[in-house]
Amino acid sequence: MATLQRRFLVKTLFGLESVLADEIRSLGGSQVEEHNRAVSTVGDMDLCYSLNYQCRTALAVLMPLHEGTVPDEQALYDLVKQVPWWEYFSLDKTFIIDVVSYADQFTNSHFLALKCKDAIVDQFREKYNRRPSISKGADIKINVFIKGDHCIISLDTSGDSLFKRGYRLQTGRAPINEVLAAGLIYLSGWDQKTPLVDPMCGSGTIIMEAALMSSRVAPQKGRDHFSFMHLNSFERDRWMQIREKAHDAELSNTPSLIGRDLDRHTLNLAKSNAANAMITSIKWEKGDFFNYRPQSKNGVMIFNPPYDERMPLQDAITFYKQIGDVLKTHFTGWEAWIISSHLQAVKRVGLKPSRRIPLFNGPLECRFVHFEMYEGTRAK
Ligand SMILES: C[S@@+](CC[C@H](N)C(=O)[O-])C[C@H]1O[C@@H](n2cnc3c(N)ncnc32)[C@H](O)[C@@H]1O
Incomplete structure (x- = not known):
């Protein structure tokens, strides 16, 4: 029929x-x-x-x-x-x-x-x-x-907005929306196998979305209420079958995923959010990005540094310039994606971006910028 x-x-x-x-x-x-x-x-x-x-x-x-x-x-x-x-x-x-x-x-x-x-x-x-x-x-x-x-x-048919996955109990000072975080990962073209690091992970949204994505866990697994359930046409059996099929497709092997942050308190929030989502595949590390050195030959970084908006910086231009120095000096073989609304500061990373994608983080117009650090890297 x-x-x-x-x-x-x-x-x-x-x-x-x-x-x-x-x-x-x-x-x-x-x-x-x-x-x-x-x-x-x-x-x-x-x-x-x-x-x-x-x-x-x-x-x-x-x-x-x-x-x-x-x-x-x-x-x-x-x-x-x-x-x-x-x-x-x-x-x-x-x-x-x-x-x-x-x-x-x-x-x-x-x-x-x-x-x-x-x-x-x-x-x-x-x-x-x-x-x-x-x-x-x-x-x-x-x-x-x-x-x-x-x-x-x-x-x-959704009811509450779908960015509410239900896993994030607490947030840091400038959390990114879950939908935007997932979008960044897709836009980056990450193959879901190469090691992925968010070196300024805050409450961990990007790396948790990466964990869910790479293990094929449905983003709404933790949610049990949608408006479509109240429609006269709702077919519970069909809905249960769709959920079961999604669960059957889950994978147990995940790539190396690392969430790092300078701030211990924020990192603890990220850990409890991950525990709430039953995500165990992320390695959490407390540390300053400027002292961070790679543990693998290649990898992808996706990060959302402070923009000097909700999270003030003493000197944004120097902060972003130093990010570029670390990438150029220590991360040959890696690629990095940075989302920021501080367009002047992003230019000071000092690497030639291979892509610049316009996005909004809430009301803030941002660029999601891609840098590739290969041998004899392209200086700007
Ligand atoms: C905009 S927030 C990231 C928010 C995150 N995407 C989320 O969803 O919660 C920026 C993060 O960078 C961290 N941070 C700032 N300077 C850092 C540094 N030098 N090294 C590592 N983390 C740093 C801050 O502690 C903060 O948690």
């Missing part, structure tokens, strides 16, 4: 669209198209469950239900009411509406959310004489996106 094919819009961070598209293809999504901070695909609800469970670079999996023109609030109310909501969820579920509006005719997105809520509540009342409740940690999350006078109404 052919299963219903739907279109999904998977949200991600700026710059990660291509790696997310690859992830979606590998999970069997068809008609994969990249957009700005999102990738669309077509598939059945099994694909929806897999995208939520297994995509490392997805923030949310939206299922568009309806779209139309909304010149004013009444038109928005009418459009929302045209969706047969009772087909998607039942009266006993709670729901919440998230409105994102880039429209001159609307100024107050809180008011728009109320208008959408009224449309849904009125529809249930007319049909059942009762209404579902609104709640913050709601079962069902509805996403309303308005640009100009065009509106797309979707179910957010």
Whole structure:
């Protein structure tokens, strides 16, 4: 029996669209198209469950239900009411509406959310004489996106954002988002075999994402709640099968993974986060990067040094210049990837970058820069 094919819009961070598209293809999504901070695909609800469970670079999996023109609030109310909501969820579920509006005719997105809520509540009342409740940690999350006078109404099948893997109990002072960390690893092209080091690992996000990735552990293994579980169409057996198949694909051998940091307290946070995720493959080392020397002939470093923003530096230019000196002097045969928003300081690393990828770390515009240190290395 052919299963219903739907279109999904998977949200991600700026710059990660291509790696997310690859992830979606590998999970069997068809008609994969990249957009700005999102990738669309077509598939059945099994694909929806897999995208939520297994995509490392997805923030949310939206299922568009309806779209139309909304010149004013009444038109928005009418459009929302045209969706047969009772087909998607039942009266006993709670729901919440998230409105994102880039429209001159609307100024107050809180008011728009109320208008959408009224449309849904009125529809249930007319049909059942009762209404579902609104709640913050709601079962069902509805996403309303308005640009100009065009509106797309979707179910957010994820619920809580997918960067919340559940393993990070505590963070350091400037933690990187898990989705960005996974994206950095994919963008680096790391082969998942060569030794990988994060020499300024903070709470350990990058190296933990690398551990999960290289052992094929699903990023959401520690999470047991997604919004799709509250939909009328939810098939628990199918969901359990997808989880089991993912677990069967896990690998026990992992490459050498090292997380280092100068600060003992931060390193202890990283260790307890890893213990919480049941990751045992990372070697944790306390140490100053400037005294770090390689223990293997080749390797990859991916790191997120302080940018002199959330984490101040006495002299950012000298700090980054010294990073370059260590790389050039001691790490021949290695490659290093650095993400930073301090573009002037990155230039002082003093090596010619072979790639510079624009990304955002939260609101900060960054570059993810690749340096290769080979014999007679290319000085800038
Ligand atoms: C921006 S934070 C890294 C955050 C990390 N990616 C995370 O997700 O938590 C930078 C880290 O560099 C560390 N650090 C600063 N100077 C260092 C040095 N000379 N050697 C090693 N680590 C250093 C800091 O202790 C801090 O934890």
